[in-house]
Amino acid sequence: MPPKQALLKLASLTGLSALARETTAPQLRILCYHGLWLTPGAPFGNCLFMTPGQFEARMDRLHRSGQPVLPLGEAIERLAAGNLPRASVAITIDDGWASTHSHMLPILERYRMPATLYATTWYSGRDLPVINVAVDYLLAASCRTDIPRAATIRSIEALPVEDRLDALRSLGRALGVDEAWLDHRQFHLLRPDELADVQRRGLDVQLHTHRHIDVAATLGRLAEEVEENRAFIARATGAPPATHFCYPSGTWHPAAPAVLAASGVRSATVVTEGLNAPASDPYALRRFVDGPSVSQDGFDAYLDGTLHYLSALRDFAGGLRVEAPRRAAAASSMLLCAI
Numbered sequence: 621m622p623p624k625q626a627l628l629k630l631a632s633l634t635g636l637s638a639l640a641r642e643t644t645a646p647q648l649r650i651l652c653y654h655g656l657w658l659t660p661g662a663p664f665g666n667c668l669f670m671t672p673g674q675f676e677a678r679m680d681r682l683h684r685s686g687q688p689v690l691p692l693g694e695a696i697e698r699l700a701a702g703n704l705p706r707a708s709v710a711i712t713i714d715d716g717w718a719s720t721h722s723h724m725l726p727i728l729e730r731y732r733m734p735a736t737l738y739a740t741t742w743y744s745g746r747d748l749p750v751i752n753v754a755v756d757y758l759l760a761a762s763c764r765t766d767i768p769r770a771a772t773i774r775s776i777e778a779l780p781v782e783d784r785l786d787a788l789r790s791l792g793r794a795l796g797v798d799e800a801w802l803d804h805r806q807f808h809l810l811r812p813d814e815l816a817d818v819q820r821r822g823l824d825v826q827l828h829t830h831r832h833i834d835v836a837a838t839l840g841r842l843a844e845e846v847e848e849n850r851a852f853i854a855r856a857t858g859a860p861p862a863t864h865f866c867y868p869s870g871t872w873h874p875a876a877p878a879v880l881a882a883s884g885v886r887s888a889t890v891v892t893e894g895l896n897a898p899a900s901d902p903y904a905l906r907r908f909v910d911g912p913s914v915s916q917d918g919f920d921a922y923l924d925g926t927l928h929y930l931s932a933l934r935d936f937a938g939g940l941r942v943e944a945p946r947r948a949a950a951a952s953s954m955l956l957c958a959i
């Protein structure tokens with residue numbers, strides 16, 4: 621049994637799980653998802669893409685837990701007001717991959733789960749896969765390690781936008797990778813009409829910057845990026861201006877909350893694992909990054925609060941590692957400066 625599974629089992633046997641459920645009940649749980657893996661063959665991207673079956677199993681488990689699932693905005697307001705229902709959960713989905721519309725939304729609808737989509741929008745107006753993620757996939761699928769990743773991405777991104785898809789196709793052919801990933805729009809983001817449809821069907825579309833910027837490295841662009849992102853979403857969905865934000869790839873800067881507040885943003889989430897207490901900073905709300913490498917026991921431990929104590933134990937002991945920081949780092953490397 622892996623060490624982490626053994627710890628979770630021990631927590632259950634010693635009554636820590638029951639204690640955690642009770643003591644963490646006033647705190648808000650926020651789940652973080654990305655897209656689903658639709659292309660035949662082994663899933664790629666670790667934290668980014670779980671299978672539709674895995675996502676459905678998670679929603680079924682959440683439903684069976686009996687824990688209240690609230691829209692993010694309501695959950696944040698009630699957390700601050702001190703009247704959050706016990707052990708409440710909010711669901712967030714990052715980026716706006718095409719599979720959010722085609723496969724995640726029907727599952728959420730089936731379980732009547734509210735969710736927030738943090739949409740990055742530069743790619744939404746273009747029939748083009750996210751270049752760096754597509755290149756990573758092509759290199760991984762071909763098992764080629766002799767091709768310089770960064771230079772390949774730079775060379776494609778230097779082309780006129782209308783030529784980039786052909787360049788990706790040429791790369792895929794040269795590497796012997798078939799185009800099933802393109803047929804499934806695996807690395808496309810939602811088109812404006814799809815953003816409108818998800819909003820109409822109850823998914824709350826919120827902010828993730830227009831170009832998925834690195835907030836830590838390019839803080840000076842943050843306000844403009846939020847405005848461009850917000851205007852794109854409003855044009856696509858017709859919804860009121862978005863006011864909730866997610867730091868792209870979890871990149872954070874101590875001055876970012878002031879910039880966001882001045883831009884009319886009321887909350888912001890990170891990819892650091894944790895629960896959120898009533899006094900938590902609304903511009904640094906913690907989440908649990910769920911993905912294919914997360915066990916069902918790990919997911920349950922976040923929901924019931926056990927993971928909160930195990931993380932504290934890890935920090936105390938030093939060296940005892942849990943999965944979330946690695947997953948967050950992987951997410952950063954996947955999408956950072958993608959656009």
Ligand SMILES: [Zn+2]
Nearest residue numbers: 714715868869
């Ligand atoms: Zn993102």
